[in-house]
Amino acid sequence: MKKLIKKYWKIMVVIVILGIFVLLFFLVRYKGKKNLEANIAAEQQDVFEEMASFQNTIDYHGTTYQYRKDIVNILCIGVDKEEAMWERDDDGGSVGQADAVFLVSLDFEHSNIRILAIPRDTMVSIVACDENGNEMGAFTGQLALQYAYADGQEKSCSLVIGQVADILKNEVPINGYVAMNLSCIGTVNDAVGGVTVEMDDDYTLYNAKFKKGATVHLQGEEAQEFVQGRDIMVSGSAYSRIGRQKRYLKAFISQAKKTLAQNPALAVNLMSQLSDYMLTDISTDEVLYLSTELSGCNFDEENMQILQGNIQMGEQYEEYYLDDEAVQQTIIDLFYEEQKK
Known part of the structure; x- marks a missing residue:
């Protein structure tokens, strides 16, 4: 009888401990939800105060559009460097360029994900800063340079966010950012179990496996080669590789959803593992x-x-000039919906 009671109490202790962990998980998750909601409200208030004439709406070609509810916009910046985020390159100079810029929109009301790619060569007015983040002047250049012309830390991220906000006519609030060293792509790729893609063209310039028509399960550096590789001697290579990144993201998100369902703490663990290589x-x-x-x-x-x-x-590099009308239409398609009468 004593053995049975002892066994019973051991089971009860295990159940209680598991219960505490489950409770803590949902408490942290709830706290995160509340914090995010507060941040979203603050960001939207700031943005829409600047665009008072719109009042959270856009009048376009005779139709009024309302900003979508329950969406979170995260700016993802891929930095082209090998060192930790706080280090400069071997020459003690550049902190890297924003080689990839994506605005990821999580729409909780409709349970979907929207992604907007902003070409790295988009021409903007670059704010030049010294190593300490002090602003020194401005010049016209590619969006990718804005990250490089600052401290490689929060100031660089803040300036890229400002550029993207301007590009989107200050009609889309940005609720947060993630800047990551592109050399980490392989680590993130492998964390979800690898990603399988079919080669729609011949990409053997980047990896011998990447033959047209081949189905490749990308692992390690292969993921970075597929996502980042481009032939700089070919016109428009930075723009055309976005199509390749688009197919990778579709496969990655599908795989990540499965992995996260089994291990919800995966993203938090990755944040800790890659802390030196992301902001x-x-x-x-x-x-x-x-x-x-x-x-x-x-x-x-x-x-x-x-x-x-x-x-x-x-004079030296490609320059990308946005179509203003197309930008406005894209903003409406992704972030607004027709206002109900």
């Missing part, structure tokens, strides 16, 4: 909340768009 203003509890919500969201290729424009050759 973010999203807290751990907010990440936990977002990752659990992500597993219930859908993503289709039509939900990823690229800001349209035209490529011109500058």
Whole structure:
């Protein structure tokens, strides 16, 4: 009888401990939800105070559009460097460029994910800063340079956010950011179990496996080669690889949803593992909340768009000039909906 009671109490202790962990998980998740809601409200208030004439709406070609409810917009910045985020390159100079810029929109009301790609060569007025983040002047250059012309830390991220906000006519609030060293792509890729993609063209320039028509389960550095690789001798290579990134993201999100459903803490663990190689203003509890919500969201290729424009050759490098009308239409398609009468 004593053995039975002892066994019973051991089981009860295990159940109580598990219960505490479950309770803590949902408390942290709830806290993250509340923090995120507060941040969203603050960001939207700031943005829409600047665009008072719109009052959270856009009048476009005779139709009024209302900003979508329950969406979170996270700016993702891929930095082209090998060192930790706080280090400069081997020459003690550059902190890296924003080689990839995506605005990821999580729409909780409709349970889907929308992604907007902003071409790295989009021409903007660059705010130049010294190593300490002190502003020194401005010049016209590619969006990718804005990250490089600052401290490689929060100031760089803040300036890129400002550029994207201006590009989107200050009609889309940005609720948070994640800047990550692109050399981490392989680690993130492998954390979800690897990603399988079919080669729609010949990409053997980046990896011998990447033959047209081949189906490849990307692992380690292969993921970075597929996502980042481009032939700089070919005109428009930075723009055209976004299509390749689009297909990778579709496969990655599908795989990530499965992995997160089994291990909701995966994103938090990755944040800790990659802490030297990423910058973010999203807290751990907010990440936990977002990752659990992500597993219930859908993503289709039509939900990823690229800001349209035209490529011109500058004195040394390609320059991308946005089509203002197309940008306005894209903003409406992704972030607004027709106002109900």
